[in-house]
Amino acid sequence: MRSFIYLGAYAVATTAQQVYIPADGPSSRPNCSQAQATPTYAFSAFSFTQTETxxxxxxxxxxxxxxxxxxxxSLSSLIPxxxxxxxxxxxxxxxxKASxxxxKYGQAAWSSLWEVAALPNFTFRGLYSTTVSPTxxxxSELVLPPPDYFGPQDCYSFPDDFMFGVAGSASQIEGAIADEGRTPTIMEALFKPSAERADDYVTNENYYLYRQDIERLASIGVKYYSFSIPWTRILPFVFEGSPVNLQGLDHYNDLINFVLEKGMIPTVTLIHFDTPWQIFGNNMxxxxxxxxxxxxxxxxxMDGFEDAFVNYGKIVMTHFADRVPVWFTFNEPLLYSHNGKSINTVIKAHARLYHFYHDEIKGTGKVGxxxxxxxxxxxxxSKQEDVDAAKHFNDFQLATFGNPINLGIDYPEAFKMTIPDFVPLTEEDLKYLNGTADFFGIDPYTATVVAPPENGIEACAKNISDPLFPYCVNQSTTTTTRWNIGYRSQSYVYITPTYLRTYLSYVWNTFQSPILITEFGFPVFAEAEKELSDQLYDxxxxxxxxxxxxxxxxxxxxxxxxxxxxFAxxxxxxWEFGDYDARxxxxxxxxxxxxxxxxxxxFDLVDFVETRRGKKTGY
Structure with missing residues (x-):
C-alpha cells in the first residue's frame, strides 16, 4: 500500500498544480469586477497631507x-x-613548544594536528579573543523600513505551534578555528584562502560575538535560532575514548542558555559539512x-566514521537535550556523500542517534x-518522459533517505540503478530505520526544470563518465515558454514561489511526515558591489x-x-565556502x-509572520 501511495503522490501533486494553460491578452483582474463610472476632474487647494507611520x-x-x-x-551514565x-x-x-x-591527547599532540594541516596564511586572526558582552x-535601529506598495494578499494565519526562525552554520560564521581546543576540519583543507582572502579563517567571529548576535535576533523578534556545533570543538581528537573539550561544552552551554534567557528557542545541527580532518588520517x-x-x-x-559520529552525537545530546527541542543529525548529507557506503553510514548513524534520543534519553523533542x-x-x-525524469531527479535526492527512514521501504530505483556499490538494506535494517525521523527537513531554495537526456536515464546511470551523472537528467532554468522560471539571484537561486507549494505537496504526500523548511534564502544579484544603503534595501x-x-x-x-x-x-x-560575495x-x-x-x-519577513499569528503567540 505504501508503495502505491508513494508512486502516485508525485503525479497527483504535479497534475494538480503545475499545468500550462494557454491564454491570450492581458492578465485578468478578478478582484475588480465592479464597473467604474467616468472620472471627474477638479482643482483644490494643495497641501502635503500624506502621513507616515x-x-x-x-x-x-x-x-x-x-x-x-x-x-x-541524570543522563551521564549513558556515556560513562x-x-x-x-x-x-x-x-x-x-x-x-608544549612539553x-x-x-597522546596532550597539548603537544593537539598542536601537531594544526602543524600537519599546514594552513597557508594563517597569520590573520580576528578582532576578538574572548566572549563579547552584549549591548x-x-x-532607532529597530524602525521598520517604508512598506512596499504591493504586498501579499493572503488572509491566512500561521498555526499556533508554527516555528519561525533563522539559521547559520559554525564553519560559515564562527571563526576562531584554532582557538580553545578546536582541531582542523575538511573545511579548512578544502577551501584554503589565498593571500588576499586570509580572513576566510575568521568569517563573522560569531564564536566570540554570539551573545551580541543572539541579542540582535531577539530584539527584532526572532523566536528560533538554528545553529551547528563543530564535532572538533567537542572532541578535538574525534574518536571514542578521547577526552572531551570542556571549553567547547561550556561555550555551547552558555550559548544555549543565553538563547533561552532572551526568550528564544535553540535547535542544533550535529554536522554541517565540517567533517574532522582526522577521519581521513590527517591526510587530505x-x-x-x-x-x-x-x-x-x-x-x-571511512572506517570508524559511524561509531565516532554516534559517540559525538551522544555526548552533545546528553549535555543539551534538556533545553534543545529540535535536533538535526546531518545537514544535506547527499552533497558530501562519496559512494553507496556513505549513504549507508548516514542513515544508520542517524537512526542510532534517533533511537538513543527517544529510547534512552527519553527526549520529548524532535530528531531529523x-x-x-x-x-x-x-x-x-503533459509529457510522461519529462514527468518521469522529474520523479527520478527527486527520488535520487530525497527518496534515497526518505524511503528507509520515513517509510521503512527500500531505496528507490533511481539510487540503486545509479550507484553500483550501494549497500543493500535487509528487512531487519528497514525495521530499525522505519520511522526514525520526526519530520522531513528540506532546504528548498529554488526549483529546477528537468527533462530526460537524449540517450535516456538508464544509459546515463550505467556510465559514471556521463557528464550528467549521477542525477542523469537535463537541468535548466527555462520552461517550454523559454522564460526563466523566476528572477535570478547571485548564484543558482531563482525566485520560484509557486513551485514551492508543489514541492511541499510532493514531500507531504510522498513521505507522509510533517515538513520543516530548515533553510531557504536568496543572494541578491551583485549585492556585494552596492553601496551599504542599497544592500540594506534588499x-x-x-x-x-x-x-x-x-x-x-x-x-x-x-x-x-x-x-x-x-528557518531563513x-x-x-x-562565508559561503570561499566566497563572501554571494550574500x-x-x-x-x-x-x-x-x-x-x-x-x-x-524586517519584512518578521513582520509578515507576526501579522499572521493566530490568537495565541504561536511560540
Whole structure:
C-alpha cells in the first residue's frame, strides 16, 4: 500500500498544480469586477497631507522555559567513559613548544594536528579573543523600513505551534578555528584562502560575538535560532575514548542558555559539512574531491566514521537535550556523500542517534535530517518522459533517505540503478530505520526544470563518465515558454514561489511526515558591489521571502500540508565556502569592524509572520 501511495503522490501533486494553460491578452483582474463610472476632474487647494507611520520591531518576550529531557546529571551514565580537559590556542609562529609529548591527547599532540594541516596564511586572526558582552539594540535601529506598495494578499494565519526562525552554520560564521581546543576540519583543507582572502579563517567571529548576535535576533523578534556545533570543538581528537573539550561544552552551554534567557528557542545541527580532518588520517590526499555522488567527499564511508559520529552525537545530546527541542543529525548529507557506503553510514548513524534520543534519553523533542533538493519539475508536465525524469531527479535526492527512514521501504530505483556499490538494506535494517525521523527537513531554495537526456536515464546511470551523472537528467532554468522560471539571484537561486507549494505537496504526500523548511534564502544579484544603503534595501530578497511564506500558508490551508516551520538562511552575510560575495544574509556584516546591520528583508519577513499569528503567540 505504501508503495502505491508513494508512486502516485508525485503525479497527483504535479497534475494538480503545475499545468500550462494557454491564454491570450492581458492578465485578468478578478478582484475588480465592479464597473467604474467616468472620472471627474477638479482643482483644490494643495497641501502635503500624506502621513507616515513609524513602526518599531517587537522584541521577543522571555517566558517560562520548557525542558525536553532530563539534565545531563541524570543522563551521564549513558556515556560513562567521558573525561574532560582543555587545550590552548594554536599560533603558527610561536617559539614555545608544549612539553607533554608523552601524552597522546596532550597539548603537544593537539598542536601537531594544526602543524600537519599546514594552513597557508594563517597569520590573520580576528578582532576578538574572548566572549563579547552584549549591548542592547537601540530603538532607532529597530524602525521598520517604508512598506512596499504591493504586498501579499493572503488572509491566512500561521498555526499556533508554527516555528519561525533563522539559521547559520559554525564553519560559515564562527571563526576562531584554532582557538580553545578546536582541531582542523575538511573545511579548512578544502577551501584554503589565498593571500588576499586570509580572513576566510575568521568569517563573522560569531564564536566570540554570539551573545551580541543572539541579542540582535531577539530584539527584532526572532523566536528560533538554528545553529551547528563543530564535532572538533567537542572532541578535538574525534574518536571514542578521547577526552572531551570542556571549553567547547561550556561555550555551547552558555550559548544555549543565553538563547533561552532572551526568550528564544535553540535547535542544533550535529554536522554541517565540517567533517574532522582526522577521519581521513590527517591526510587530505585521502579525500575524494571528485566524489561519486556529491560535490565533496565528507568521509562518511571511512572506517570508524559511524561509531565516532554516534559517540559525538551522544555526548552533545546528553549535555543539551534538556533545553534543545529540535535536533538535526546531518545537514544535506547527499552533497558530501562519496559512494553507496556513505549513504549507508548516514542513515544508520542517524537512526542510532534517533533511537538513543527517544529510547534512552527519553527526549520529548524532535530528531531529523536536513535534505538538499532544488525541486525538480517536469519541463513539460503533459509529457510522461519529462514527468518521469522529474520523479527520478527527486527520488535520487530525497527518496534515497526518505524511503528507509520515513517509510521503512527500500531505496528507490533511481539510487540503486545509479550507484553500483550501494549497500543493500535487509528487512531487519528497514525495521530499525522505519520511522526514525520526526519530520522531513528540506532546504528548498529554488526549483529546477528537468527533462530526460537524449540517450535516456538508464544509459546515463550505467556510465559514471556521463557528464550528467549521477542525477542523469537535463537541468535548466527555462520552461517550454523559454522564460526563466523566476528572477535570478547571485548564484543558482531563482525566485520560484509557486513551485514551492508543489514541492511541499510532493514531500507531504510522498513521505507522509510533517515538513520543516530548515533553510531557504536568496543572494541578491551583485549585492556585494552596492553601496551599504542599497544592500540594506534588499527588495528582491523581501520579494523572495514573502512570496515563499505566502505559498507556505496556502500549502497549509488549501493543500492540507503539515508544515512545522521555516528557518531563513542566513541570519547574516557569511562565508559561503570561499566566497563572501554571494550574500544570503538578512543582516550585513562589515568585514573590517564586524558590525551588523538589519536589512529590509529581515524586517519584512518578521513582520509578515507576526501579522499572521493566530490568537495565541504561536511560540
Amino acid at each position: 513609524v513602526r518599531t520591531a517587537t522584541s521577543v518576550v522571555p517566558g517560562p522555559q520548557t525542558t525536553y529531557a532530563p539534565p545531563y546529571e 567513559s567521558v573525561k574532560t580537559t582543555t587545550w590552548g590556542n594554536w599560533y603558527p609562529n610561536t617559539t614555545a 607533554d609529548t608523552d601524552d 542592547p539594540i537601540p530603538t 590526499s585521502n579525500v575524494n574531491t571528485d566524489a561519486l555522488i556529491g560535490y565533496v567527499d565528507g568521509g562518511y564511508q 535530517l536536513k535534505f538538499n533538493d532544488n525541486f525538480g519539475v517536469p519541463r513539460d508536465p 527588495a528582491p530578497r523581501s520579494n523572495y521571502y514573502l512570496s515563499f511564506m505566502s505559498e507556505v500558508l496556502k500549502a497549509i490551508w488549501e493543500d492540507h500540508v503539515h508544515v512545522l516551520g521555516t 538562511w542566513s541570519f547574516a552575510d557569511n 544570503f544574509g538578512i543582516q550585513t556584516v562589515n568585514r573590517t569592524t564586524q558590525q551588523r546591520r538589519y536589512k529590509k528583508s529581515f
